[in-house]
Amino acid sequence: MDNVSLVKLAIEARKNAYTPYSEYKVGAALLTKDGEVIKGCNIENASYGATNCAERTAFFKAVSEGKHDFEKIAIVGGKASETDEFSDYAYPCGICRQVMREFCSSSFEIVVAKSINDIKSFTLEEILPNGFGPENLE
Ligand code: THU
Numbered sequence: 001m002d003n004v005s006l007v008k009l010a011i012e013a014r015k016n017a018y019t020p021y022s023e024y025k026v027g028a029a030l031l032t033k034d035g036e037v038i039k040g041c042n043i044e045n046a047s048y049g050a051t052n053c054a055e056r057t058a059f060f061k062a063v064s065e066g067k068h069d070f071e072k073i074a075i076v077g078g079k080a081s082e083t084d085e086f087s088d089y090a091y092p093c094g095i096c097r098q099v100m101r102e103f104c105s106s107s108f109e110i111v112v113a114k115s116i117n118d119i120k121s122f123t124l125e126e127i128l129p130n131g132f133g134p135e136n137l138e
Pocket residue numbers: 019022024025026041042043044051052053054055091092093096
């Protein structure tokens with residue numbers, strides 16, 4: 001699947017973001033190597049630390065259904081008033097990068113977008129260099 005299509009699905013996923021506290025909504029679309037897309041949104045909580053990011057929602061949904069082989073993820077985020085054009089790219093937080101490190105290879109692609117016409121992509125190695133991963137415990 002191309003990046004534009006995956007970003008469109010991330011924008012769709014973002015509509016379900018539950019964000020009464022930050023009003024910052026994030027959507028993610030995770031593509032498996034089989035071509036399946038798993039969507040995720042951020043889900044906040046009155047006990048703020050219980051909040052789950054959009055990327056981790058997508059990963060945990062996928063892994064909980066036995067899916068472990070991932071090709072790329074598209075992420076969009078911004079204030080609730082922004083719907084399909086965002087003032088910034090939504091880069092994944094450190095915890096989400098670490099979750100990616102658990103399940104993905106260094107060439108896993110992270111696609112971020114301000115709109116479907118303004119898309120950038122990075123590898124996991126670029127955004128999490130020298131990461132700690134499963135092989136360090138072998
Ligand atoms: N958030 C994500 O969903 N993904 C990230 O990578 C960064 C932050 C969410 C968590 C919270 O609901 C809101 O953005 C503000 O931090």
